[in-house]
Amino acid sequence: xxxxxxxxxxxxxxxxxxxxxxxxxxxxxxxxxxxxxxxxxxxxxxxxxxxxxxxxxxxxxxxxxxxxxxxxxxxxxxxxxxxxxxxxxxxxxxxxxxxxxxxxxxxxxxxxxxxxxxxxxxxxxxxxxxxxxxxxxxxxxxxxxxxxxxxxxxxxxxxxxxxxxxxxxxxxxxxxxxxxxxxxxxxxxxxxxxxxxxxxxxxxxxxxxxxxxxxxxxxxxxxxxxxxxxxxxxxxxxxxxxxxxxxxxxxxxxxxxxxxxxxxxxxxxxxxxxxxxxxxxxxxxxxxxxxxxx
Amino acid sequence: xxxxxxxxxxxxxxxxxxxxxxxxxxxxxxxxxxxxxxxxxxxxxxxxxxxxxxxxxxxxxxxxxxxxxxxxxxxxxxxxxxxxxxxxxxxxxxxxxxxxxxxxxxxxxxxxxxxxxxxxxxxxx
Numbered sequence: 001x002x003x004x005x006x007x008x009x010x011x012x013x014x015x016x017x018x019x020x021x022x023x024x025x026x027x028x029x030x031x032x033x034x035x036x037x038x039x040x041x042x043x044x045x046x047x048x049x050x051x052x053x054x055x056x057x058x059x060x061x062x063x064x065x066x067x068x069x070x071x072x073x074x075x076x077x078x079x080x081x082x083x084x085x086x087x088x089x090x091x092x093x094x095x096x097x098x099x100x101x102x103x104x105x106x107x108x109x110x111x112x113x114x115x116x117x118x119x120x121x122x123x124x125x126x127x128x129x130x131x132x133x134x135x136x137x138x139x140x141x142x143x144x145x146x147x148x149x150x151x152x153x154x155x156x157x158x159x160x161x162x163x164x165x166x167x168x169x170x171x172x173x174x175x176x177x178x179x180x181x182x183x184x185x186x187x188x189x190x191x192x193x194x195x196x197x198x199x200x201x202x203x204x205x206x207x208x209x210x211x212x213x214x215x216x217x218x219x220x221x222x223x224x225x226x227x228x229x230x231x232x233x234x235x236x237x238x239x240x241x242x243x244x245x246x247x248x249x250x251x252x253x254x255x256x257x258x259x260x261x262x263x264x265x266x267x268x269x270x271x272x273x274x275x276x277x278x279x280x281x282x283x284x285x286x287x288x289x290x291x292x293x294x
Numbered sequence: 295x296x297x298x299x300x301x302x303x304x305x306x307x308x309x310x311x312x313x314x315x316x317x318x319x320x321x322x323x324x325x326x327x328x329x330x331x332x333x334x335x336x337x338x339x340x341x342x343x344x345x346x347x348x349x350x351x352x353x354x355x356x357x358x359x360x361x362x363x364x365x366x367x368x369x370x371x372x373x374x375x376x377x378x379x380x381x382x383x384x385x386x387x388x389x390x391x392x393x394x395x396x397x398x399x400x401x402x403x404x405x406x407x408x409x410x411x412x413x414x415x416x417x418x419x
Binding site: 022026030033034035036037038039041042145147148215220221251252253255273275277278 | 303304327329348349350351352353355356359360362363377378379382385386389390391
């Protein structure tokens with residue numbers, strides 16, 4: 001374990017207001033390539049959507065100055081480390097190590113069998129930190145964006161709208177492992193979740209679920225896209241599903257996260273005008289109560 | 295002198311951009327987030343907008359998309375200011391309909407002239 005010459009203490013994040021945590025989080029990211037700043041409302045939403053437990057999340061303090069923080073999402077059997085960061089001037093002095101160790105210990109105490117997290121690809125210091133903690137890379141995840149564009153023209157097929165309950169039922173039935181952000185538990189927290197189900201003339205079949213984010217009562221952004229091909233070629237079915245979405249919402253921006261880099265629907269996204277923003281590495285560690293990797 | 299709206303959440307970056315532009319005589323409006331920026335754009339009709347792509351309430355890209363849908367704002371030059379890698383910045387800016395981009399950290403020596411060039415370009419069409 002790295003030694004630290006910097007005297008600091010850890011305190012539960014629940015001792016601080018959302019505004020204080022937001023300010024600290026933003027300061028830790030100020031020099032990041034992809035800083036992803038938040039305001040208090042956005043952080044509060046993040047905490048709620050992703051089951052972050054502030055009692056088990058930690059803030060590093062020296063003389064009441066926040067040096068860094070890390071948050072822990074908690075679900076049955078699994079914990080998720082997120083928003084971990086240290087102020088630029090206080091890095092490489094063991095603060096990140098101690099914070100992440102505290103989060104891992106909190107996950108252990110809760111009986112989590114494994115802890116997962118994501119690091120932005122090429123964030124070498126963060127990647128190395130978690131390797132030292134025993135994490136392994138599980139897969140690469142892609143973050144995608146699509147700018148507003150002209151309406152799409154879906155191919156012939158039978159489309160049916162899915163209400164929230166139907167959308168959630170389909171999400172819950174996905175057989176493939178999901179990232180924390182794309183998991184059904186996360187999407188179940190979203191207010192404006194909806195979708196479509198589609199059957200193509202050749203028998204191709206699938207569904208697409210998304211959220212419309214609102215701003216002052218107006219639709220602003222599409223996010224949290226999830227789709228599945230139940231029969232047929234995923235690129236073709238995916239393309240038809242996305243065409244239905246962008247026939248309905250051509251002028252909305254889209255931001256959607258954490259598609260596995262090997263997802264067979266990705267070509268359909270690129271055909272529909274999506275761009276890759278950046279990639280993340282998903283990492284996991286089996287905890288003391290879980291099996292150890294061979 | 296032209297009126298420039300700087301939408302930037304980082305106080306240090308905002309202050310620097312403001313000082314550099316004000317020193318060249320520009321009138322500078324400041325907004326620390328997308329919502330304030332949109333409101334100021336609607337109310338004040340700036341001659342150009344310098345936009346940070348990473349904002350705390352909505353991404354800069356989303357804001358550009360929104361502004362391009364508002365007829366009164368659609369023709370205001372928007373210059374993205376970002377630390378994203380060159381290739382990503384170029385792709386995003388083109389796709390979202392910004393008029394150009396300036397890489398962060400800005401150059402104090404050239405920033406005002408870069409903005410002036412975008413303003414000239416907008417005038418000549």
